[in-house]
Amino acid sequence: MNFRTRLLTLAAAVFLAACATPTPQIDRTHVSENQDSRVQFLILHYTAIDFDKSLKVLTTGGKVSAHYLVNDNPVKTYQLVDENRRAWHAGASYWAGATNLNSASIGIEIVNPGFTETPAGRVYAGYPQSQVDEVIRLVRQIVQRHQIRPDRILGHNDIAPGRKQDPGPAFPWKQLADAGLIPWPDPSLLEVRRAVFQIVPLPDVPWFQQKLAQVGYQTPQTGVMDAATREVISTFQMKYRPTNASGEMDAETAALLDVVTTPGGMITRLPVPGTPDTRTDTQTNGRPDNRSPY
Template identity: 75%
Template sequence: MKTKLLALASAVLLAACGTPLRQIDRTHVSENQDSRVQFLVIHYTVLDFDKSMKVLTTGGKVSAHYLVRENPVQTYQLVDENRRSWHGGVSYWAGATNLNSASIGIEIVNPGFTDTPMGRVYAPYPQRQIDEVIQLTKEIVARHNIRSDRILGHADIAPGRKQDPGPAFPWKQLADAGLIPWPDAAQVQIKQAIYQAGAVPDVNWFQQRLAQVGYQTPRTGVLDVATREVISTFQMRYRPTNIAGDMDAETAALLEIVTTPGGMLMKKPLPGDSQPRSAY
């Protein structure tokens, strides 16, 4: 009540001073506009739910629009979609930088990876949690008309620096849900047989094709650490059983089909689809 009285008193004083209250006409709306949101970026938290919530909502200098809990499965909105959250950091995709300014971030509660004597082991995602992420993604994409090639992982926009959501994240299920395109398996098989019988392309070819996909890729002609990290990131998405960053025949076949017109298939979701389906 006190605040309202102060506002009213200010308005009276302005009127008494001869300064009219400014009014904005909002009856004319331009057709030439779209959403500021152009990308959707998926992460894992590497923390349990309580710690994830604390870091994302208090003084951790990091945030996300949504947090998806694993047990019980629940989505929490932490930042309004019209505001920028601090989830991407230094980032790049297909010429775009500073993706925080044009993206929505989804954090998934997941412990990430553990380094063991047998190698790095990534924690699995419960299927109910993945189902929740898929439904949330569908809703965000519908609100902002986000292009399918701009639904990304944190690793995609920061290869080497970030690994999330990791090779355990089932990107294929997002393809089955009609959210992202997927390489045509038949075309990949043919190309893989050709490369296995002959020779795998050189590093220049890999670097050029990875840059064509959208990754920030060195163009050195050398299989350096940075290039291997980009190859590994590509493998995490399309061939998660082996993410060593090697220039092998299967990776070359996938990379060629991903960058060839007609090589990527996009499933049209059926009306009432609530579960991912495998057929295209």
């Protein structure tokens, strides 16, 4: 028997042995009621680049991806990663003790140019209302599928303050609150707390750091007003007081923090009549992603 014949004989033997290996017989008639979705968070981003570049980066060799991409003109949603697979959109991340949020989240990238540095300071681009409506419809569907808690619908900046700014202060979080998707500070309680903090001494740095950590942010507990603490304050302000996200401690920010961390201070409203609650005229195009996390 020559070498070639021996090699073919060996290969055939290996193949037959593999075929003879028994497979597990799985009975799927019993389903546990003790389970839920692996998806616990929903993270919103802006792309900072146009649609064509966004699509290329998110679907090719950029080592970054998202489950969905929402274009601005024309408004259209693209599914790039199946919801059952992990997309690489969050990076180094933290919220309320949870880390590595890629493994437990769905990411939505929104086409938006982000910010421009000007002599007057950083200017963020706005979002067309039709695009915001589409995002609200998409968020509502995802939340219904996975029963994501309202307080776990977050921005990229929330889970990576300082490192990320998206979706930025121009993103209308209040509209998501009006749609009943996220909690929002009780306006009547906020009015009372705002009046109090206008007359009492401003809380010290440790108070701000402790309150921000209580909200969920990864916040230094140094007792000093360092750069990282400013970034977290600015991120908090971008959501709840977007007209002034200076990162400075002030009475209004203190009032907001006090309300947000007060039991019952955050309310989830019934949707305001007219807010989008179903997705229409939207096509999706599923495409799995197999690149390394960033």
